[in-house]
Amino acid sequence: MNILVVGRGGREHSIVMKLSESEHVTRIYVAPGNGGIAGEATCVAIDEMDMEGLVKFTKENAIDLTIVGPENPLNAGIANRFYEAGLKVFAPTKEAALLEGSKSYAKEFMKKYDIPTAASATFNSVEEAKQYIDLKGAPIVIKADGLAAGKGVVVAESVEQAQEAVNEMLVTRAFAEAGATIVIEEFLAGKEFSLMAFVHENHVYPMVTARDHKRAYDNDEGPNTGGMGAYAPVADVSSEHLAFATEEILQKTVDGLMKEGRPFTGILYAGLIMTTEGPKVIEFNTRFGDPETQIVLPLLKNDLAHVLVDVMDGKDPQLEWEEGSCTGVVVASEGYPADCDKGVRIPEMSSVEGAFTVHAGTKLEGGSLVSDGGRVLLVGAKEDSLEKAAENVYEALASVDDMKGYFYRRDIGKS
Ligand code: AMP
Ligand code: GLY
Numbered sequence: 001m002n003i004l005v006v007g008r009g010g011r012e013h014s015i016v017m018k019l020s021e022s023e024h025v026t027r028i029y030v031a032p033g034n035g036g037i038a039g040e041a042t043c044v045a046i047d048e049m050d051m052e053g054l055v056k057f058t059k060e061n062a063i064d065l066t067i068v069g070p071e072n073p074l075n076a077g078i079a080n081r082f083y084e085a086g087l088k089v090f091a092p093t094k095e096a097a098l099l100e101g102s103k104s105y106a107k108e109f110m111k112k113y114d115i116p117t118a119a120s121a122t123f124n125s126v127e128e129a130k131q132y133i134d135l136k137g138a139p140i141v142i143k144a145d146g147l148a149a150g151k152g153v154v155v156a157e158s159v160e161q162a163q164e165a166v167n168e169m170l171v172t173r174a175f176a177e178a179g180a181t182i183v184i185e186e187f188l189a190g191k192e193f194s195l196m197a198f199v200h201e202n203h204v205y206p207m208v209t210a211r212d213h214k215r216a217y218d219n220d221e222g223p224n225t226g227g228m229g230a231y232a233p234v235a236d237v238s239s240e241h242l243a244f245a246t247e248e249i250l251q252k253t254v255d256g257l258m259k260e261g262r263p264f265t266g267i268l269y270a271g272l273i274m275t276t277e278g279p280k281v282i283e284f285n286t287r288f289g290d291p292e293t294q295i296v297l298p299l300l301k302n303d304l305a306h307v308l309v310d311v312m313d314g315k316d317p318q319l320e321w322e323e324g325s326c327t328g329v330v331v332a333s334e335g336y337p338a339d340c341d342k343g344v345r346i347p348e349m350s351s352v353e354g355a356f357t358v359h360a361g362t363k364l365e366g367g368s369l370v371s372d373g374g375r376v377l378l379v380g381a382k383e384d385s386l387e388k389a390a391e392n393v394y395e396a397l398a399s400v401d402d403m404k405g406y407f408y409r410r411d412i413g414k415s
Helices: 010-020 051-062 071-075 078-084 094-101 102-111 126-136 158-171 239-259 292-297 302-313 386-398
Strands: 002-007 028-034 064-067 122-125 139-146 153-156 180-186 192-202 204-205 214-216 221-224 230-232 265-275 277-287 325-333 356-360 362-365 369-373 375-383
Touching: 002 010, 002 051, 010 028, 010 292, 010 302, 010 375, 028 051, 051 078, 064 078, 071 094, 078 094, 078 265, 094 102, 094 265, 094 277, 102 122, 102 180, 102 239, 102 277, 122 126, 126 158, 126 180, 126 369, 139 158, 153 158, 158 180, 180 277, 180 356, 192 239, 192 277, 192 292, 192 302, 204 239, 204 302, 204 325, 214 292, 221 277, 277 325, 292 375, 325 386, 356 386, 375 386
Parallel strands: 002 028, 002 064
Antiparallel strands: 122 180, 139 153, 139 180, 192 204, 192 265, 214 221, 230 325, 265 277, 325 375, 356 375, 362 369
């Protein structure tokens, strides 16, 4: 098979690494890829949002299967465009991807199908939003309806902070149109975990659980980010809770989507929180998580290309997982998640046995690798235990002489 991967982050690098192990894969192309991927696959300079360019490339290069990483092309209808052109793509249509593209749609959908989630209300009016906050009190959660790269959520600890978030989204338009509608949600306390699954129509094949560390700084302080590190599997999720999340959340969701005439093919990701009443949905993503993918795929024993083909053919891929643990720590540019400098030299670390490096925001400039975004690398390790995996990762990171311009969390895998 010739495979095209669409995207440019760590998630896509990790998909490429897994596909490279496949005996079914002849050539891997990535559009547009990044500096690290360029060493392992053929990067082609086509933007993720250039649908016509991607369709043309796919036809001209005998691509058998396209895998889409990021949410923006999914919500813009990349899968619809590929289906129209008669091309094979492992990705949901824009109608199914709305589950991630609109938080108000997702909330309405969950209410309709009785899927456990936080109580919420949707607003366009500043006044009504503020009245609701006054009524409910703090803590309370304010979310931009549309896509905001994981940054459109404010967990407000006071009514004032919540009102300020409303102003930022509805008045100053900090997230442009994505924040023209907001969802205000009950604050849920509990430990979070992510559950991703390969899905085709009403068939759900769950992966191992993962835990993302979303806040920028140690001890879960600082602003929300796209994710600063993760580990899998999560020991504190019991098999009962996992079965509940699979049946009452993932299965109900894909069944509901079928009923709505929006059948789902691709990766369904449930961001969950373990409340005293059991797991509840914090968010849905309709794609592989980043950085979860980088630490979940190394634990998959199956051939990824084979899994995707089986799932799309309606066959059970018989997923098998390694017994050990995998963890990964993101190296981010200073200032992330706000805008940060690009073009900074990529730190070099000595190789530590069992540790691997995934590239996210890197590019080649005059033959050297430099930074090209907020999250730059993920250093990961797979070991028998989570403790040992984390030890390897931090040992590799400690070997870097010069971390100038970068930072990483020191407590990934500890909670
Ligand atoms: P999201 O982008 O919707 O996953 O939200 C980002 C982060 O905000 C989540 O990982 C949680 O840590 C936090 N969060 C979102 N919604 C809630 C909620 N209803 N209660 C508590 N924390 C939340
Ligand atoms: N790690 C969360 C996400 O992919 O949105």
